[in-house]
Amino acid sequence: MGLCIWAGAMSDYHKASKIVKPKLRLLEIRTAELAEAEEKLAAAESELQEVNALKAALKAKFDSQTAQKDALMEKAMKTKRKMDQANKLINSLADNKIRWIETSNQFKQTKKELVGNVAKASAFVSYCGPFNAEFRNILNDTYFNNDLKERSIPFTDGFDISSFLVDAVTIGEWALQKLPTDELSIQNGIMVTRSTRYPLMIDPQGQGLTWIKEREPLMKQYDTVITLNVPNLRESMKMPLENGYPVLIESIENEVDPLLDPILEKQYIVKGRKKTLILGGGEPLDFDEKFNLYMTSRLANPHFLPELAAKTTIIDFTVTQGGLEQQLLGRLISFEQKSLEDTLTQLQEEVTGNTKVLKDLEDSLLDRLANA
Numbered sequence: 335m336g337l338c339i340w341a342g343a344m345s346d347y348h349k350a351s352k353i354v355k356p357k358l359r360l361l362e363i364r365t366a367e368l369a370e371a372e373e374k375l376a377a378a379e380s381e382l383q384e385v386n387a388l389k390a391a392l393k394a395k396f397d398s399q400t401a402q403k404d405a406l407m408e409k410a411m412k413t414k415r416k417m418d419q420a421n422k423l424i425n426s427l428a429d430n431k432i433r434w435i436e437t438s439n440q441f442k443q444t445k446k447e448l449v450g451n452v453a454k455a456s457a458f459v460s461y462c463g464p465f466n467a468e469f470r471n472i473l474n475d476t477y478f479n480n481d482l483k484e485r486s487i488p489f490t491d492g493f494d495i496s497s498f499l500v501d502a503v504t505i506g507e508w509a510l511q512k513l514p515t516d517e518l519s520i521q522n523g524i525m526v527t528r529s530t531r532y533p534l535m536i537d538p539q540g541q542g543l544t545w546i547k548e549r550e551p552l553m554k555q556y557d558t559v560i561t562l563n564v565p566n567l568r569e570s571m572k573m574p575l576e577n578g579y580p581v582l583i584e585s586i587e588n589e590v591d592p593l594l595d596p597i598l599e600k601q602y603i604v605k606g607r608k609k610t611l612i613l614g615g616g617e618p619l620d621f622d623e624k625f626n627l628y629m630t631s632r633l634a635n636p637h638f639l640p641e642l643a644a645k646t647t648i649i650d651f652t653v654t655q656g657g658l659e660q661q662l663l664g665r666l667i668s669f670e671q672k673s674l675e676d677t678l679t680q681l682q683e684e685v686t687g688n689t690k691v692l693k694d695l696e697d698s699l700l701d702r703l704a705n706a
Contacts, residue, residue: 423703450482450489451498458495463525463649464536467518499524503693506686511548514541514653516660522649529647532598532627534586538634542651543584546628550580561585567593568614575611578624586631590642597627598645 444451457478462470474495482489496505496517508523509515522542526533535542546553553559556573559582564570574581575597590598593614602609602621610618629646638648 444490447488447490450487451493453487454478454482454489454493455495455498458521459499459525459528459647462521463529463533463647464643466650466652467654470518470521496520496524499528501693503686503690506682506689508545508549510683510686511545513545513549514660516654516656518654518656519651522651525647525649526628531645531647532629534590534629534638534642534646534648535631535651536633536636536648537630537651538632539651539653540630540632541653542649543582543630546582546630550582550626550628552579553582558582559584562591567591568616571597571613572619575625576620576622578622580626580628582628582630584630584632586629586636587633588637589639590629590646594627595645 454474458470458474462473465473479489500520500523505515505520505523508520513519513523519541522535523545526535526542526546535546537543547559556579558570558574558579560567560570561584571581571594573579595601596611596613602611603618609621609623611621612618634652642648
């Protein structure tokens, strides 16, 4: 009985082994194939990562090159637009080419003669104010020229001081402010506006007085037209000094009140950005940079002391015969043909305004061309 059981078990084992053993061998084969496939998969994944990294690097480089290309294209478009605008500007300004070339050549020559011209203009403003037109011409055309020649300083022959120091627009504005347009009056206007010292005008006919009042409307507004006989000169000067208003002192005779010496000599006390002046021994008064002082004398031949001449710019506004003829002609026209005089005044205002606009446009255009 036991033998039969053993024989049956062996028979079952034999049958089972015939089934299991091939499967075990197949399992080993498939396991080996799986290991080999996993090795290939790992190698492929590693290669894929390398390819992806290369792809990302190439994409970043592509994006960078594309952005650079777009920037270059935008820059090229801007350059093309500028070139087109420059061509249009050049073509539109072609008519001015000859004039600008001539002006450039004149500028080169003027640059060489600038030192002598500036020296001559400075000497004229500094020393010629007290003299009439005849003596001014002698000083200008003879003494100044000879001195420059002796020192071998180049200057322009036939040099016109008025056109050198002031432009036509400013002269037109002065004319509208009732300054006569003769050469002597224009020279006087230059000295008043260009001198570093305060002007003292010899003005028997009152033309300089009229011009200054028209030029400085704040005088009427704040009542700063005074005389040296005012009861309290220091108090009269206090408000204009502190607020920067212009002051006109009329009817000066042969001397000026010593109380004005700190103003004439510009004896400022500077503390930081603040300037003060001491007048008449009182408390310091604040000084505004916009302050300006004008002085006039009705005397035709005053005897000013040398000390006063050193402190101020003395300017002779006495009317010349030529200037008087021009003014008389203007008054005759105004009396006989009022409508023509009004038309002339209107035209002068328009010409002055248009000339100023033209000058501003030319300056703006040259500035834009220089900075383009």
